[in-house]
Amino acid sequence: MGLMAVFAVDLLNFGYISHLHDPALTAAIAFATSLSYVQISVSIGMTIGLGACTGRLIGACRHDEARSLASAFLLIMAAVALMLGILTAVFATPLLTLLGARGPALHHAATFLHIVSPALPLVCMGMALSSLLRAVGDAKRAMRVTLTGAIVAAILDPIMIFGLHLGLEGAAISTILSRCMIMASGFMNLRGHDMIEWPRKEAFLPAARRIGGIALPAIATNLATPVGALFMTHAMSRFGLDAVSGQATIDRIAPVAFALVFALTGSVGPIMAQNLGAGLIPRVKETLLAALQLTALCVVTTWLILAVGHNVILDLFNLHGSGVEIVRLFCCWLVASYMFVGLLFVANTAFNNLGHPFYSTGFNWGRATLGTIPFVWIGSNYGPIGVLVGQSLGVVVFGTAAVLTAFSVIRRLKV
Template identity: 60%
Template sequence: MAGTGSVGLLAVFSVDLLNLLYISMLHDPSLTAAIGFIGAVSYLQMAVSIGLSIGLGAAVSRRIGAGDVGEARQIASAALTVMVGVMLGIGLGTVLLLGPLLHALGARGEVLAAATRNLSIISPFLPLIALGMGCSALLRSVGDARRSMTVTLWSALLLACLDPVLIFGLHLGLEGAAISTVVSRATTAGLGLLAVRHHDFLQRPRWRQLATHAWPVLNIGFPAALTNLATPVGSAYTTHVMAKFGLGAVSGQATIDRIIPVAFAFIFALTGSVGPIMAQNLGARQFPRVRDALRCALLLVLTCVLAMWAALALLQNELVALFSATGDMAMLLHLFCSWTVASFLFIGALFVANAAFNNLGYPLCSTLFNWGRATLGTIPFVLIGMQYGPRGVLFGQAAGGVVFGTLAVITAFLLTRRLHAVPARTQPEAPLPAVSAKAAMVEMAELTREEAG
């Protein structure tokens, strides 16, 4: 599940990094810095969609594990409808508040104007993100990791082809990057809906029962959205502090923020994949498998971080040259590749723990730890670090992740040990039938035969 998911995410994140490379080739520092502010706002928008898709995957996977596929279809259809409406409201609200929002983050002058133009194009089309992420979550819930990968892979390839044409060929700059992003997201939504339709997993929403069917998703999705908002809020604060040290520091932070998803695409895919596995086994009362999934995921995080730390340390000079980095930007890239990249071991562990919390019925735990990291784990550490310049800010951001990542993993293991003792808390809405595991196996066998055909 994580392997196929990482291929799709790696393609998406690589194109995002390539987009930054294209903009840096225009040799306009204000455009490169604008990407940092665009990323800060975009991550805030995406966090809500990610949170709702987490709720969708958890609720649907649990129903599949319990053998209630009909209920799973109704939940999926209602939740996608609500997600589209929520993201449309967020997108239009962002356009109205762009000026004050970017100004509060520290954007000024040409940087402010460039970021505003880009986000004004992207934001109204946020419902496409809801459809794409929601369909991807549904495909993982039914175990179709291959189609989930294919949807994101084709969209990323389209974006990679459009970016240079619009940015360089038509000389549209950041506006061209925004247009290609919208086209790519529309492709993701369209392909996602076709893939979900292959499993006959959507039906016409029952408007009178929309709230009832969407509630299991919102019950997990809103706390998960709050959880995911914490990371971009912490990043936005860091960007705000970096802005005090000039465009070079902001550009360095923006580049690091785009290297991380590429380097650790496997971990991002892992946290999205292990959740449905935990939820299905929870629905089938297979509690030892839930704990096994948590342990295996953490071992994979450790392996991935050690491998990427070695790779980035060896390739740091090439990365600095690739992005034409100088001054503070080059210094931050060297510092990240040599040392602070190791902190992602604890950030990855925090992500895995959050997946466990969201899918085991404790979404408020993930909210607590993520917001703890974004506030107590960021603000005081960054304030202390900024006394030593941009490098101190980067070290401060990493230190907070170590503290809260460790605490989250300890808590996740304590909760999985309690599954036998308090099974009712993991699924409070209704007791599961004794034949749930068998029913789920029959349903998944039918899906597998259909795909093979």
């Protein structure tokens, strides 16, 4: 619910921008968020390391050690996020140019990143605090953290964009204020769990070593998805702003439609980590099976809803030309490929929490390179529709291989 709220607000925000009737603005937010996803993926990778390490320690009844490492790593995360945010803001224009952004779309996208990127530590800290709440088993309060930010953004977006006539800059300001509330909510909801202390100097190196040992490969794993998305955006840019807008619409529909699948990566991890720490191997396998069943249920239900309501979606987002064809094909047919995206995500969560983080790195990068580039390159010869079909075919191969490997890893676990 928390993730769905965040993604739904992002979808609404994109809808607001599309109704300004300026294709350059719609394409600009597509280009800018492609780079923002890279930043968020680094943040998610660090929170995966934090959650997996603290969850395992809590499962082994070593709460004091978990608190010490978590407190030190929070400051490390903030420093890394700040550096990444500033670098993105400084090099926004050349990076966007590499993606294929030109003219007004390039100018608007760069402006958006100049405003939003330096505020990356705010959302990174909020995500980390939410991860700690899940690690101690308090999923309800973890949900409140993301819900708070989503509610603030939902209120401020129309005010900033339409009420104050700030357009894309208004959306950027709303994003920063929402991130402030996410971090504040994280600290407020974590009170009472005794998971934060003023970090001691001697705790930084162990925290960087132990949590970083999981976080670094998790970051590498998570970077694969936005890198693949960057390639998709570049491929679509060859076919004009309508094609870019169509792809951007899909990129915002999918997280809302499959919020359950994306949430599994955060919620299943602590369950696996705690049971591994407690030596309860059968429960680890049971968790993986339950996650796969939930994924299948979510995909089938979503496919039916999107296929029936695709005309409503086309009207809501003011799509034109090739953008209409792209979104219609996705809603009616290619949405089924997200079953294999779910298999890949759940398998990667298992790898990260069961001591094989480099497996998830390999599978994610395999999907982003061998499972994307050749398929999309061949598909691009048949227009933007071919690009989308190529991407969908690639994930089938790597999603299937990843989940089979995850079951093999669990069979080899020892108490």
